[in-house]
Amino acid sequence: MSKTSETTLEQTALDWFEGFGWHTAFGPDISPDLPAPNLLRQVSGTLPERGDYGEVVLVGRMREALRRINPQMPEEAIEDAVRQVLISDSPSLIVNNRRFHRMLTEGISVEYRRKPSPQPSPRGRGSSHFRGGFQFSGLVETARELRRKQTSAEDMLWELLRNRKFLDLKFRRQHQIGTYIVDFYCAEESLVVELDGPIHNTRERRDLDTARDEYLRSLGNTVLRFRNEELFESPQKIFVAIADQLPSIHGRGDRGEELPPSTFGRGDGGEGVDYAEVVHDLVYLLDLNDLENNDWLAVNQFTVIENRRNRRPDIVLFINGLPLVVMELKNPADENATLHHAFNQLQTYKQDIPSLFTYNELLIISDGLKARAGTLTSGWDRFMPWRTISGADYYPPLIPSARPSPRGRGWEEKGEGSEPKPELEVMLNGMFDKHRFLDLVLNFMVFEDDGAEVL
Incomplete structure (x- = not known):
């Protein structure tokens, strides 16, 4: 009964959010344990799947939202913004939260190089490449499946390489070469790029990777491997490392012959890639x-x-893939499940899973009737009720009573104004109107520095 009551309360809250125009989802339905086809939710054209349970930002949703909100920005600026959101600079949760709040309210400072006019590729767009000459059983379908469930790192690099965005080179993803499927392949340069997650750190996997790389090189390919963390930390370094391995950039062909100077501003000395003018701009996380x-x-x-x-x-509330609100609801049928217990539960979460709270703007606790709201640094005495829905009305609290009440559970009405409602209903209806919620986040969240700590 206890679990059923709490589940019912969660569903009631989700129903209210749907009434406000929010989408809703059941956490396990977007978990990394599910097969890729079950992860696809066509909401705003995004793919909100999680790579693992440590991912607290729905990166696919965030990336697609940034593209919509900042349509004038090149892909490298969008990816730079994504990287800045995902990286925490400090061991202090409060410092990281303050940094994120600035990005949310002021925009993210990025720089990118204005692309030169398109130039023809020195090796053309249709050069032949080795794909094995036949399809090994199951590999084609495996490649398709891998494309559907790319890791967040693979998704990020693909967005930077696709459609000849990098040096006008054609890259393919999850591409079959012989008995292997490589992460990214450029036929024009016989170049293989692999991204390695933690699984590649084992001795057994390293031995398999070595054998695989030797086979690919025996076919005349250059093989480059990068750790996922390297990509997240500095995509530009990855691009420079790739460019350093390109024969056409260095003025040498496949057989060592001299090539004409590169059309991309890099001479035969290979001293650097010229990406033209550096532009400084802001990428915004919210569309106001x-x-x-x-x-x-x-x-x-x-x-x-x-x-x-x-x-x-x-319940976690996401705006553009960012977990801005965490709610802890207690079973209204359990006398021991109090607001204070919900508050303490949030303090435990802050200690155990701090990454979720890096992006937090608001905390909500409720026992089904009473409800309080606070911020990341609020003590118990600073969690407060919300008494209005429209701003022009006032909903008085309900107080415990020894006498029966038609509302059940021994509650009676107190105060004057609009007809009383459960505090949770008033709070959610009042605070999470889309316009009002963004107004609260952007204009009513304040950080104070007393010299010793940020409050």
Whole structure:
């Protein structure tokens, strides 16, 4: 009964959010454990799947939202913004949260190089390449499946390479060569690029990778491997490393013959790649002019695993893939499940899964009737109720009573104004109107520095 009551409360809250125009999802439905086809949710044209339980940002949703909100930005600027959001600079949760709040309210400072006029590729667009000459059983379907469930690192690099965005070179993803499927392949340069996650750190996997690379090189390919972390930290370094291995950039052909000077501003000395003018600009995380251009999502039972701690907040609210609100709801049928217990539960979450709270703007606790809201640094005494829905009305609290009440559970009405409602209903209806919520986040969140700590 206890679990059923709490589940019912979660579903009631999700129903309210749907009424506000938010999308909703059940946490396990977007978990990394599910097969890729079940992860595809056509919401705002995005793919909100998670690579693992440590990922607290829905990167696919965020990337697509940034493209919509900042249509004038080149892909490298969008990826730079994504990288800055995902990286934490400090061991302090509060410092990281303050840094993110600045990005959310002021935009993310990026720089990119204005692309030169398109030039013809020195080796053409249709050069032949080795694909084995036949299809090994199951490999074609395996490649398709891998494309559908790319890791976040693979997705990021593909967006930077696709459609000849890098040096006008044609790259293919999850490409079959002989008995292998490589992450990225450029036939024009006989170049293989592999991205390695933690699984590649084992001795057995390293031995397999070595044998694989030797085979690919025996076919005349250059093989480059990068760790996922290298890509997230500096995509530009990855591009420079790739460019350093390109024969056409260095003025040498496949057989060592001299080639004409590169059309991309790099001479035969190979001293560097010229990407032309450096532009400084801002990428915005929120669309304040068209609220429907943002991605609004409420998820219940959102599992996060960090430092071997497995925690599952009741409801997490995402705007453009960013987890801005965490809600902890207690069973209204359990007398021991109090607001204070919900508050303490959030403090445990902050200790055990701090990455989720790096992006937090608001915390909500409720026992089904009473509800309080606070921020990341709020103590118990600073969690407060919300008494209005429209701003022009006032909903008085309900107080415990010894006498029966038609509303059940021994509650009676107190105060004057609009007819009383459960505080959770008033809070969610009042705070999470889309316009009002963004107004709260952008204009009513304040960080204070007392010289010793950030509050």
